[in-house]
Amino acid sequence: MKKISIVGAGRVGETTAQILAETELCRDIALFDVREDVPEGVALDILQSAPFFKFDGVLSGSNDPHILRDSDLVIVTAGFPRQPGMSRADVLESNVRIIDQVTDHIMTHAPNAMILVVSNPVDTLTYRVAQRTGWGRERVFGQAGVLDASRMASFIAQETGFSTRDITTLVLGGHGDTMVPVTRFCTINGVPIAHFLSKERIAAIVERTRTGGAEILALRKNSSAYDAPGAAVAAMVDAIANNRRRLLPCVALLDGEYGETDIAMGVPCILGERGVESVVTLDLNAEERADFQRSAQAVRIDIERLNML
Numbered sequence: 001m002k003k004i005s006i007v008g009a010g011r012v013g014e015t016t017a018q019i020l021a022e023t024e025l026c027r028d029i030a031l032f033d034v035r036e037d038v039p040e041g042v043a044l045d046i047l048q049s050a051p052f053f054k055f056d057g058v059l060s061g062s063n064d065p066h067i068l069r070d071s072d073l074v075i076v077t078a079g080f081p082r083q084p085g086m087s088r089a090d091v092l093e094s095n096v097r098i099i100d101q102v103t104d105h106i107m108t109h110a111p112n113a114m115i116l117v118v119s120n121p122v123d124t125l126t127y128r129v130a131q132r133t134g135w136g137r138e139r140v141f142g143q144a145g146v147l148d149a150s151r152m153a154s155f156i157a158q159e160t161g162f163s164t165r166d167i168t169t170l171v172l173g174g175h176g177d178t179m180v181p182v183t184r185f186c187t188i189n190g191v192p193i194a195h196f197l198s199k200e201r202i203a204a205i206v207e208r209t210r211t212g213g214a215e216i217l218a219l220r221k222n223s224s225a226y227d228a229p230g231a232a233v234a235a236m237v238d239a240i241a242n243n244r245r246r247l248l249p250c251v252a253l254l255d256g257e258y259g260e261t262d263i264a265m266g267v268p269c270i271l272g273e274r275g276v277e278s279v280v281t282l283d284l285n286a287e288e289r290a291d292f293q294r295s296a297q298a299v300r301i302d303i304e305r306l307n308m309l
């Protein structure tokens with residue numbers, strides 16, 4: 001991938017830029033932010049770590065949206081994080097204004113780009129970007145489930161003592177308290193986690209996964225998570241840049257899959273060089289289907305709020 005732009009040079013944007021640069025996933029990274037001088041400062045600071053990490057490439061930052069031009073991918077991390085005690089949906093009104101402005105910049109300066117939305121509430125904002133651009137769902141998608149699944153895998157590793165390398169997890173649905181960790185598809189090298197963990201322990205891991213973002217927020221106090229989120233975004237970029245065709249949970253527009261239409265939420269997708277190549281429909285059991293529908297209902301409430309703005 002020739003050029004990746006990151007909109008929002010805050011905590012998540014900066015962490016993502018650092019990982020993309022270090023891993024040389026892209027050698028031309030541009031940062032755009034409205035805070036005066038900040039994107040230039042972030043770009044310069046990361047560049048000065050190049051001799052340690054031994055990477056080459058160009059990193060630039062600007063308050064001028066022209067910096068987005070010719071991007072192949074734009075990662076959107078602009079917007080307010082929630083504060084302790086808030087839900088992600090509580091920043092919807094403030095962040096819609098920001099996301100609309102950012103979307104217009106992308107349409108003007110990077111009309112051929114893919115857009116990866118990170119800003120919260122990510123399902124609703126991905127839906128908003130898709131509506132505003134009118135671009136196909138392969139080009140407009142969001143990050144949530146890769147992070148939630150990685151949180152769940154880290155909890156399973158802590159409980160079982162197994163290597164994270166061997167742990168596979170799947171979290172679907174909206175990126176809120178109703179997210180759907182699908183324990184039936186969580187394994188340790190193919191062995192279902194139920195072989196190693198009791199029902200009670202699995203239930204506790206599911207609950208901790210659902211509240212994983214709030215747990216970090218409560219501990220960090222002035223900031224929501226950004227280390228694992230930056231790594232999750234980088235994993236998605238790796239799938240795209242290297243055309244890996246990975247099966248990853250992405251926030252994607254649904255067109256009848258899982259019985260849902262006119263909504264964006266977390267579903268398993270094939271992610272490759274063209275973005276979301278397809279949505280994979282799993283045969284969910286009755287309980288999983290009910291959980292997924294409940295999660296869709298929560299996202300729909302936000303979309304209705306959005307439509308009233």
Ligand SMILES: NC(=O)c1ccc[n+]([C@@H]2O[C@H](COP(=O)([O-])OP(=O)(O)OC[C@H]3O[C@@H](n4cnc5c(N)ncnc54)[C@H](O)[C@@H]3O)[C@@H](O)[C@H]2O)c1
Pocket residue numbers: 007008009010011012013032033034035077078079080081082091095098101102117118119120121122143144147175223224225226229
């Ligand atoms: N989807 C996920 O899994 C996930 C994970 C972590 C954080 N987030 C979300 O990502 C967003 C950013 O989090 P953060 O911790 O980096 O916040 P932050 O406050 O550190 O950074 C946000 C940045 O956005 C910039 N910004 C605001 N308006 C802008 C505009 N119109 N154009 C360009 N830039 C603008 C701000 O100046 C700031 O630098 C939040 O909404 C947060 O909830 C999502």
Ligand SMILES: O=C(O)C[C@H](O)C(=O)O
Pocket residue numbers: 081082088120147175212213214216217224225229
């Ligand atoms: O919790 C948040 O508000 C940030 C992010 O969505 C997360 O899950 O870490």
